[in-house]
Amino acid sequence: MRTYMDYVLRCFYESTGWNEDNIYPNITLTSQSLLDFKVPNGFGLNLSSQSSPNSASTYNLTNLGFVSGSVAYLYSSKPLCNIQSTKSMDLKDVVTGYKLLTPLRETESRLYWNQWHGAARNQKRDTLYYGRMYLPGRGLEAMLVRRLSPTTQLLITCVSDSHLKNGGTLTMHYQRDVGQWCNELIYSTNEALLGVRGMFNFGYHRKLREYYNASRLSIGGELYYGVLNKSPGLSIAARYVANSAYTGTPLTLTLTCNPLVGHLSTAYSLMASNSTQLSSRFDFNVYSYMSDLSIGCEIWKNKYTVGSQSGPSDTAPEIVDIKSPEFAVKRESRLSSRQSSSFTMSNGTCVPEEEFTNVLKASTSFGSRNVKLLWEGRYKELLLSSGVMVNLVDGTPVISTIGVEVQYSC
């Protein structure tokens, strides 16, 4: 489950028009969410609130045999009015799962980027500041996100702790997203690392005309070089997203390759229904011939559908006209609609949105011989996340991780 501050950061990206799906590190997000999800360890409690439209705070308490915690504060120069409390937030906004990609759109013109107050020009260079201090260790995590232009963004992250080498690490990302392609320049003080990432979307101009066409092919790569340790790094990846020709269900295929270590990975993820998503991944190393097969699924449970207050019925879901005012109100209330659970059809109708109350995730890996189970859901005004990871070494099941996490925000 995403933390409250991750959720706020996504709201910032959304309100400033930044497309997270179009950057290279997120190319395998769907399969990672379904297969590599994190199981909570021990007991964790998160209390968060938005004290003003521009600022938010979080207190975190964790018990892993010893009690530790953190305090986090955030300030955004742009008022974030799309943040919901845990009572009303859409579960799909805080639980990572099958990622329905944001449609590609044309970048905003510099003309509209400027805001005029009388004769004074004020550019919308929105900035987000974030800081988190761990207690009792007093380690600091800091982040600064600044929009520089309609297509560029500067992201600076920092970890400062006296126990780390050189007192910590500072990493700078200069990101440029023009829709058809996105590139990123990286510098990190850790080993003076220099890096470049890029991703290209094929058929971009055709996609802008054909909104109903959900297929998209993206190819990207990254190149790193550590100046101090003289160590290079390289990876390339491709992602194909489409709807099945027969059933119309969304599917995602990814291929990643790291030529230096000889690692190949292919993943196939499928949104079988609005509440069921499946994924499988095959990893293979061409030098050692080691391989691994991972499979995972997630099953969402809904409370009711729009227009029917009773529980989930066996009858066919009601079709809602997207031009109706009721749908517009519902749609407006869900400002974080990028992972919307609805499917908009080309004929102007929409399969109804569902309010999900909980999700059950399961994944297993034949190579590492473990099984992960995770349940995430809402109880009254709390978001709960509980899970277990079982290792099957020598045929004996051993619980390696078990935990519960509670989130509350107002």
Add this chain to the structure above:
Amino acid sequence: MALSLSEDTRERVSKLLDVSRVAVHYGWIPFILYLGWTQSLPRPNLIKLLSPFPTA
């Protein structure tokens, strides 16, 4: 021509960097709180800004 620094200058620069690092480490969160208090409209209550508890 390579720039050569004396031993004293190197020590001063190193000390200055250490002091700046400590200042940023302990000053970053108060700086965020200062921005949140002065730049937000309407200006929030200071206790509400510091604490995430709903009763505050």
